[in-house]
Amino acid sequence: MAALQLFAQEGYHATSTSKVARAAGVSEGLIFRHFKNKEGLMQAILDEGESRFKSLFADIVLETEPKEVIRKTITILHKVDVSEYDFWKLQFKLKWELEINGDKKMEPLKMALVHAFSKLAYESPEQEADLLLVFIDGIASAMLKGSQLDADKLIPFLLKKYDL
Amino acid sequence: MAALQLFAQEGYHATSTSKVARAAGVSEGLIFRHFKNKEGLMQAILDEGESRFKSLFADIVLETEPKEVIRKTITILHKVDVSEYDFWKLQFKLKWELEINGDKKMEPLKMALVHAFSKLAYESPEQEADLLLVFIDGIASAMLKGSQLDADKLIPFLLKKYDL
DNA sequence: AACAATTAAGTAAGTACTCACGTTTAATAA
DNA sequence: TTATTAAACGTGAGTACTTACTTAATTGTT
Numbered sequence: 001m002a003a004l005q006l007f008a009q010e011g012y013h014a015t016s017t018s019k020v021a022r023a024a025g026v027s028e029g030l031i032f033r034h035f036k037n038k039e040g041l042m043q044a045i046l047d048e049g050e051s052r053f054k055s056l057f058a059d060i061v062l063e064t065e066p067k068e069v070i071r072k073t074i075t076i077l078h079k080v081d082v083s084e085y086d087f088w089k090l091q092f093k094l095k096w097e098l099e100i101n102g103d104k105k106m107e108p109l110k111m112a113l114v115h116a117f118s119k120l121a122y123e124s125p126e127q128e129a130d131l132l133l134v135f136i137d138g139i140a141s142a143m144l145k146g147s148q149l150d151a152d153k154l155i156p157f158l159l160k161k162y163d164l
Numbered sequence: 165m166a167a168l169q170l171f172a173q174e175g176y177h178a179t180s181t182s183k184v185a186r187a188a189g190v191s192e193g194l195i196f197r198h199f200k201n202k203e204g205l206m207q208a209i210l211d212e213g214e215s216r217f218k219s220l221f222a223d224i225v226l227e228t229e230p231k232e233v234i235r236k237t238i239t240i241l242h243k244v245d246v247s248e249y250d251f252w253k254l255q256f257k258l259k260w261e262l263e264i265n266g267d268k269k270m271e272p273l274k275m276a277l278v279h280a281f282s283k284l285a286y287e288s289p290e291q292e293a294d295l296l297l298v299f300i301d302g303i304a305s306a307m308l309k310g311s312q313l314d315a316d317k318l319i320p321f322l323l324k325k326y327d328l
Numbered sequence: 329a330a331c332a333a334t335t336a337a338g339t340a341a342g343t344a345c346t347c348a349c350g351t352t353t354a355a356t357a358a
Numbered sequence: 359t360t361a362t363t364a365a366a367c368g369t370g371a372g373t374a375c376t377t378a379c380t381t382a383a384t385t386g387t388t
Contacts, residue, residue, distance in 0.1 A: 013177035096260045127321040138302035157291040191335045
């Protein structure tokens with residue numbers, strides 16, 4: 001649905017069900033028939049987010065070559081298309097607005113990274129993994145917020161730091 | 165004011181002026197006398213945020229020793245007290261909810277970092293600065309969101325990476 | 329008395345949500 | 359093929375309540 005766009009632009013609480021209905025070109029009642037709640041509508045979007053997260057990570061988690069795990073993690077942002085920005089922006093926005101903890105979704109990725117850094121004999125694999133994840137999250141945030149940050153220079157720069 | 169706490173907990177749009185008034189123990193009308201708008205109330209909080217940002221950075225920007233600039237940047241989070249978490253959480257929350265660009269506030273810090281990395285003969289001072297700022301922002305975000313992330317291990321780990 | 333600080337009681341517009349009603353779809357019975 | 363039927367789809371007007379904001383009256387201070 002195109003309701004997503006509204007949520008992404010204005011946020012959850014600022015987007016009324018009547019606005020969503022108008023934007024989607026349907027009656028307001030239909031939303032409640034279909035999703036029961038405003039919360040249900042949002043939950044549907046959140047669920048979609050979780051599955052997109054998983055398919056984004058799938059490629060990395062299955063990788064066995066440790067250097068590839070790291071390389072794919074750093075370049076993961078290249079795998080999301082500009083047309084999906086609204087969607088991802090909403091995911092980040094909701095994490096703040098509704099205080100949803102996103103740690104759980106990242107856990108498989110973190111484990112893969114810890115494993116990879118261990119194999120490469122890094123001194124503190126867990127910290128290395130945390131650091132890299134903070135970085136990915138940070139760049140994604142900056143991009144989606146429309147920051148000035150030049151991700152296209154930063155990502156190659158990072159790859160170099162990890163000898164990739 | 166203690167209105168801040170409400171904004172920080174629930175967000176801007178989810179916090180009504182009547183709630184704020186009740187929490188602050190004053191009449192609702194007084195808020196509008198004093199701040200004119202709900203937006204004015206928030207702007208006051210935002211302004212306070214900007215000044216706290218500045219005083220937090222002041223120490224770093226004035227530093228001449230390049231290594232100290234980097235060290236102080238990494239350990240800047242140690243300078244904010246737990247009692248101020250609500251305040252900072254709100255600043256981060258509003259950046260997402262109201263799409264406020266925070267780049268400008270960071271610019272003096274970034275310039276200090278670029279300068280420091282240049283003096284230390286790093287290859288890409290600007291990228292180094294960006295990277296470090298993304299880290300700081302990311303760690304702060306994680307802490308304020310109540311993530312599991314162990315910042316007390318990550319910060320010393322980072323210091324080590326920069327030979328500090 | 330004069331003047332600012334504060335309030336209680338409004339207001340119109342919006343909010344999430346319900347419900348009685350019509351319409352389309354699709355499977356079965358003739 | 360048609361006719362019947364039942365569910366799913368969809369609507370629009372209504373609900374009780376909340377929203378940001380106003381204003382006339384009341385309080386406190388000098």
